[in-house]
Amino acid sequence: MELIYLDHNATTALDPQVFEAMRPWFTERFGNASAAYALGHLSDGAVVAAREQAAALVGCAPAELVFTSGGTESLNHAFKGAWEAFPTKRHLVTTAVEHPAVRALVAWWKAQGGETTDVGVDGEGRLDLDALEAAVRPDTALVAVMAANNESGVLFPVAEAARLAKAKGALFLVDATQAAGKISIDAAAWGADLLSLSGHKFHGPKGTGLLMIRRGVRLKPLILGGSQERGRRGGTENVPGIVGLGRAAELAQARLPGMDTVRRLRDALEARILAEIPDARIHGAGAQRLPNTSLVGFAGLDGEALQLKLAERGICVSTGSACSTGMREPSHVLRAMGIPDVYAQGTVRFSLGLDATEAQIAVVAGLLPGLVADLRALAIR
Numbered sequence: 001m002e003l004i005y006l007d008h009n010a011t012t013a014l015d016p017q018v019f020e021a022m023r024p025w026f027t028e029r030f031g032n033a034s035a036a037y038a039l040g041h042l043s044d045g046a047v048v049a050a051r052e053q054a055a056a057l058v059g060c061a062p063a064e065l066v067f068t069s070g071g072t073e074s075l076n077h078a079f080k081g082a083w084e085a086f087p088t089k090r091h092l093v094t095t096a097v098e099h100p101a102v103r104a105l106v107a108w109w110k111a112q113g114g115e116t117t118d119v120g121v122d123g124e125g126r127l128d129l130d131a132l133e134a135a136v137r138p139d140t141a142l143v144a145v146m147a148a149n150n151e152s153g154v155l156f157p158v159a160e161a162a163r164l165a166k167a168k169g170a171l172f173l174v175d176a177t178q179a180a181g182k183i184s185i186d187a188a189a190w191g192a193d194l195l196s197l198s199g200h201k202f203h204g205p206k207g208t209g210l211l212m213i214r215r216g217v218r219l220k221p222l223i224l225g226g227s228q229e230r231g232r233r234g235g236t237e238n239v240p241g242i243v244g245l246g247r248a249a250e251l252a253q254a255r256l257p258g259m260d261t262v263r264r265l266r267d268a269l270e271a272r273i274l275a276e277i278p279d280a281r282i283h284g285a286g287a288q289r290l291p292n293t294s295l296v297g298f299a300g301l302d303g304e305a306l307q308l309k310l311a312e313r314g315i316c317v318s319t320g321s322a323c324s325t326g327m328r329e330p331s332h333v334l335r336a337m338g339i340p341d342v343y344a345q346g347t348v349r350f351s352l353g354l355d356a357t358e359a360q361i362a363v364v365a366g367l368l369p370g371l372v373a374d375l376r377a378l379a380i381r
Contacts, residue, residue, distance in 0.1 A: 001314040004360045008201075009150050009178060009293060009351035010318055014244075015203035021247040022205065025240040033237045034228065043239045050246025057249035058176075058195060058212055059186035066211045066232045067242050071177040072101045073222065074196035074211035077233075078173050079105040081219030082142040082194075083112060085171075089141035090114040093132065093165075095156075096336040097121055097149055099175060103332070124287040125154035125337050133164045140170040147179035147190075151333040151349060152284035153293025155183070162191030171217065177201055181252035182259055182290045193217050199241070204248030208241040258354050263291035265361050266352055270294050272365040277372050281343055283334070292352040297343030301375040306348055309371045315364055318349045 005013075025046060031039025033047050047067075055062040068074045079092075092109045094102060096118040106116050117135040120128050127145070136143060143165035148155050158174050165172040173194040176185050181202030187195045192212065199208035213219055213232070225234025273280050279299035298306065303319040310317055330344035339347070350364075 002360075002363075004315045004364060006350045006352055006356070006364065007316045007318050008353040009153075009349065011200050011206070012203045012353060014205055015248060015251060017251060018204060018244045018247045022240040022244040025243050029239075033239055034226075043237070046239055046243050047237055050242045050249075053246035053250040054210055057180065057185060057253045058197070058210070059184075059188050059190075060195070060212050061215065063230070064187075064212050064215055066213060066229050067237070067245070068209045068211055068233065069207050069238075070200070070209035071099075071175070071196050071198035072209075074198075074209050075101050075105060075173075075175065077211050077219065077222040078194045078196060079109065079142065079144070080222060082171055082173075083109065083114070084220050085218060086141040089139045089170075091137055091140040092116045092142050092144070093119065093135045093140055093170070094144040095119045095121065095127060095132075095146070097125065097152075097333045098144065098146055099150055099177070102144060102146075102175060121154075121336050123338050125149060125152040125284040125333070126287045127156045127161070129157060129160055129164065132161055136165055136168045136170055138168055140165070140168060142173060143170045144173040144175065146175040146177075147185070148176075148183070148290050148293075149284075149333060150178045151331060152287075152295045152337070153178075153290035153351075154284045155179075155288045155290065158190045158192070166191065178290065180249075181255070182292055184256060187212050187214075194219075199245040199248055202248055202252040205241050205244040208238065208245040210245070255354060259291045262352050262354060262356060265356050265358065266292055266294050266350070268358075269350060269352075269361050269365055270296070273368060276365075276369045280372075283337065283339060283343075283347065294350045294352075296348055296350065297339060298346040298348070298372050299342045301346045301372060301379055303345060303347045305375050306346070306371060309375065310348075310364075310367070313367060315367070318351070319347065 029042050031043045033043035051062040051065050119132045119135050145156055145161045162172040171193045174192040176195050176197045180197045193214045195212040200206040221232050223234050270282050281297045283295040307319050334344040
C-alpha cells in the first residue's frame with residue numbers, strides 16, 4: 001500500500017540533502033562552536049553559513065537571527081521578552097485563530113496581570129483590519145499575527161497589520177511557521193520586529209527553529225547560561241541541527257516556484273470534491289490561501305472517522321491543527337470563522353507537499369465520495 005502523505009502542515013520529512021549536510025557534524029566534525037581550536041572554528045563557520053542561508057529565506061540580516069529549538073520556543077522568547085521590555089505596557093493584541101502555542105502564551109500574559117484583545121476574522125478566515133486598528137492602544141506592548149493559518153491556510157495582511165501596530169508604538173510579531181517554504185517571506189517588507197518559524201515545517205530537522213529580532217529591538221534572553229547567539233540564547237549550539245535548518249532554508253527558497261504545481265493539484269482535488277460530493281464546502285475558499293492547503297467540511301459525518309478511514313488506506317490527513325488531535329469539539333479556528341456545526345464536525349485538512357503527484361490526488365479524489373457516503377449512511381442509522 002502506497003503512503004500518500006497529505007499532512008505537510010503538521011510536519012514534513014527530513015530532506016535527504018539536509019540529512020547529508022548534517023551527517024558530518026554528528027561524527028568527525030563534532031567540535032564545540034565556541035572552542036578556540038580548529039574543530040571549534042569549523043563548527044562556528046558552519047553556524048555562520050547556516051545563519052546566512054536562513055536569513056535569505058526570512059528576508060533579514062544574518063545578525064538578526066537567533067537559532068532556537070523550534071517555533072514554540074521562539075514564540076515564548078518573543079512574548080516573554082516583550083513583557084519584560086515594556087513594564088509600562090501591559091496590553092497584548094493577537095487574533096482569534098492563532099496557533100495553540102500562541103493561545104497558551106495569551107493565557108500566560110493574562111496570568112501575569114496583563115490584558116489581551118483577540119481580533120476576529122470573517123467567515124472566510126480573513127483578518128478584520130478595522131478591528132485590529134481599533135484594538136491597538138498606546139499601552140499595547142505587542143501585536144502578534146500569523147502569516148498564514150495552519151488549519152485554513154488563509155493568508156493574513158501582515159504588512160498592513162504591522163503599519164497599524166507601529167503607528168501606536170507596539171512591537172509587531174509574525175508567526176511565519178506555516179508560511180516558510182510555501183510562500184515568499186520578507187520580514188523587512190512585512191515590517192516585522194519579530195518573526196518565528198520552525199525547521200520541521202519545510203523539510204528541516206525537528207527541534208530546530210529561529211527567532212528574528214530586528215536590529216534595535218532589545219529582548220532579554222529566554223534561556224540563560226552562556227554567551228552563545230550573541231548573548232541572546234545560552235547553551236552549546238546544536239551545530240548539526242543548525243546546519244540542517246540552514247540547508248533546508250536554502251532548498252525551500254529555491255523550490256518556491258514548485259508551489260505553483262502544488263496549487264494546481266490542490267485546486268484539482270477541491271474541484272472533484274465539490275463536483276462529486278454533495279454538501280461539501282471549502283473553508284476559506286474566498287480568501288487568499290497557502291497554495292498547498294485545503295480545509296474541507298463534509299456535512300453529516302465525523303471528521304475523525306473520515307481521517308481514520310483514509311488512514312486505513314495509507315492516506316495521511318488531519319482533522320485540523322495537529323496540536324488539537326483528539327479533541328472532539330470543532331477547533332477554535334472553525335469557531336472563529338463561524339462555520340456551522342454540521343460542517344465543522346466533518347472537517348478534514350489536506351495539506352500537500354512538493355512530492356504530491358497527479359496519480360495520488362486522483363486516488364484520494366476517487367476514494368472520497370464512497371467513504372463519505374458510507375460514513376453518512378452509518379450516521380443516519
